Amino acid sequence: MSISSETKINLLLQDWPLGTVSATSWLNQKGYSNQLLNRYKKSRWLESFDTGALRRVGDSVSYEGAIYTLQHQLALSIHPGGRAALSLLGKAHYLELAQSKVDLFGAEKEVLPAWFKNTDWGIKLDYHQSSFLPAEIGMTEVTVKSFSIKVSSAARAMMECLYLATSSLDLVECYQLMEGMNNLRPNSVQQLLEQCNSIKVKRLFLYMAEKADHQWVQYLTIEEIDMGKGKRSFVKNGSYVSKYQITVPKEMEKNGKQTL
Incomplete structure (x- = not known):
């Protein structure tokens, strides 16, 4: 592996939060060709997560880590809402209600990538495409492991519960x-x-x-x-x-x- 490609993988891993995936399309846009990514896989830096996404070798990725990718790399407004958002906000009173499934909300034309839909996240995920509320209002950030994602604030989450x-x-x-x-x-x-x-x-x-x-x-x-x-x-x-x-x-x- 050349010095330049070693430098590039080091730079990539420095900004790659543990527990998240990276979309191949985003990596390509950042100058990481498919050929270079294949070299990284052969060198055991990266491994395929699903078609269209990669993760660090041996890393464990939860659905929250995939939400990070949707928001930060693919610029989608898709986010945990309703009871799931209340759980992520640390509202202990709502934890039991949120455990059986997670409701995700996104704009009407926002589509989940195939690699997200094809993955068994260990919990039921329901995706709702709706414009009953603008994407940019009533949102807040929560820290999960080593990264942050946007989720509905308590007020917006309450409205999402009523919507459903x-x-x-x-x-x-x-x-x-x-x-x-x-x-x-x-x-x-x-x-x-x-x-x-x-x-x-x-x-x-x-x-x-x-x-x-x-x-x-x-x-x-x-x-x-x-x-x-x-x-x-x-x-x-x-x-x-x-x-x-x-x-x-x-x-x-x-x-x-x-x-x-």
Whole structure:
């Protein structure tokens, strides 16, 4: 191996966080040809992760390490959201709820690379392509091992949970999550609600926040939020809430904060 190629691999490994992969397309753009990458593999510096991606020899990569690659190398907005984001934010109250699967969110036209989809990450991953919230707002960074990734903030994660809710049980669980959201920043919540294009999410979010008696609700400017028109029914045989023109599970409307 020539001195130049040794120097290049050293430079590459210096900026390559443990626990992550590198996309071959990104490496090519950085001046690492497929021929050079093959030489690195033969020299046991790198190994194939899947078609289109490489990792350090012997390194263990979790789905978070792949998210790092999607965000930092492929410039995708794909991120852990909903309950998974709450777990990554260190909200111990939500850990059990997040263990069975991870919900990933991305823009409508963002596609997961084949190497990501073909890998068994040891946990169920559901990918949701949606533009109900702009990609750039309500995000925060968390450190995982030796790298950082963007995940939904608590407020955005709560809205993502509501977006995915399809049953009475889902909504009751969402309310239980909302009960723990007592320290959200009103300015961030206001921005998210104003730019959210899901009437369902906005009405349910405000209804639940108000029912949970969170103090930050009083600092929101509700008239600046487009709540849509007409009634919305989210469950069958539920209870109607006239203020928000929504039908919610009976057990949610009937019971108070302490008994739900």
